[in-house]
Amino acid sequence: MTQPLKPCGTDAAYKRHLKRRERACTPCRRAHALATALQKDPDWKPKEIPACGTVRAYKRHLRHGEVTDRECCDAWAEDKRDRDRERRRQRRLQTV
Ligand SMILES: [Zn+2]
Numbered sequence: 001m002t003q004p005l006k007p008c009g010t011d012a013a014y015k016r017h018l019k020r021r022e023r024a025c026t027p028c029r030r031a032h033a034l035a036t037a038l039q040k041d042p043d044w045k046p047k048e049i050p051a052c053g054t055v056r057a058y059k060r061h062l063r064h065g066e067v068t069d070r071e072c073c074d075a076w077a078e079d080k081r082d083r084d085r086e087r088r089r090q091r092r093l094q095t096v
């Protein structure tokens, strides 16, 4: 008796990857992340996914192991510049 295999892009397929010691593919990782999020918070909605060109989107790419695009890289670089400047300012204030 064999159960029909769930296609990739489902939480079941994600677990199958793990069981076989495979690297879960992107659709499966997404499905698993979604299932986990919904478990923690049933009201969680995937439409909160930040748009590209923001730091949040950049971090999301990293989390999902995705390739970061130009827009997101630019947003991240700009944010980093701002934070570095702020840190330098704070340090200057502290050393006085
Ligand atoms: Zn898969």
Ligand SMILES: [Zn+2]
Residues within 6 Å of the ligand: 051, 052, 053, 057, 058, 061, 068, 069, 071, 072
């Ligand atoms: Zn992006």
